[in-house]
Amino acid sequence: MSKNILIVEDEDILREILKDYFLNEQYKVFEASDGKEALSLFEEEEVHLVILDIMLPELDGWSVCRRIRKTSQVPIIMLTARVDEDDTLLGFELGADDYVTKPYSPPILLARAKRLLENRKLVSKSPSNDNDTLSINGIYVHFPSRIVTVDGIDINLTHTEFEILTYLMKNQGIVLTREQLITKIWGYEFVGDDRTVNSHIRNLRNKLGDKAKYITTVVRMGYKFEGDV
Incomplete structure (x- = not known):
């Protein structure tokens, strides 16, 4: 279409x-x-x-x-x-x-x-493991509808915030560099710098409230999502 x-x-x-x-x-x-x-x-x-x-x-x-x-x-x-x-x-x-x-x-x-x-x-399609949901420490993602809830309450994420959150959650425990995030979310043709990623992470953390603690900053490297499934 x-x-x-x-x-x-x-x-x-x-x-x-x-x-x-x-x-x-x-x-x-x-x-x-x-x-x-x-x-x-x-x-x-x-x-x-x-x-x-x-x-x-x-x-x-x-x-x-x-x-x-x-x-x-x-x-x-x-x-x-x-x-x-x-x-x-x-x-x-x-x-x-x-x-x-x-x-x-x-x-x-x-x-x-x-x-x-x-x-x-x-x-909008099911992830590669055929599950259409992901839930870690009270953060719930429904991929087909792109709905994200925190402790049962819907939060409104932009397209990019959704992409960053789900990429971090799918790679739980793995440090993702800012360069990796830029390549994954914006692509190789992106013209910008690390502050773009930092700004989106800050907005995402604000929307996650208490759950923001699960997105940790790894100094001079990038970000990591921590938590237990």
Whole structure:
């Protein structure tokens, strides 16, 4: 089934270029040139991934991302012309899954979008051991529905937070380097640094509450999930 992409970009030329790349790969594309139009389209249409510029008329990308995250965990890639670490961290804190700085390569952006969609598709299937659930120390994951509960209470994770949590849990007791996490979650084409991983881990820990203690930091190496099945 064809996937639907919502491209939110106020610069007509950039939006058209991106649209052509995704159409050539047989995706269906919805376009919005401002934040209000983006939210209207998102509510009216089935959208599988959002490419969202930050600097938009009517309603900025931060606000659009925040509102989408109130009702949906659809993958979001944010675009910005500003090279600012605080902007990047804010985007991740609001629930963005990836962050691309302008000017960017459309083929690379397309590849990153494909990876987000493919990861979501793979996780929606049963894991390789044919079990569709995983439970460790009160953290319960149901893979087909992507529902995560902590002591019986649902928590809302972004696509990337879900990927990181389940990857850590499946490798319980094994130290995973930041490089391994980046390769697994974002792919080899990812352009970024360790702070991206750190930001997502921090958000994930905040949502896990008392269970955050099971994600331990291994100094100068990475992270490990500890606990008894």
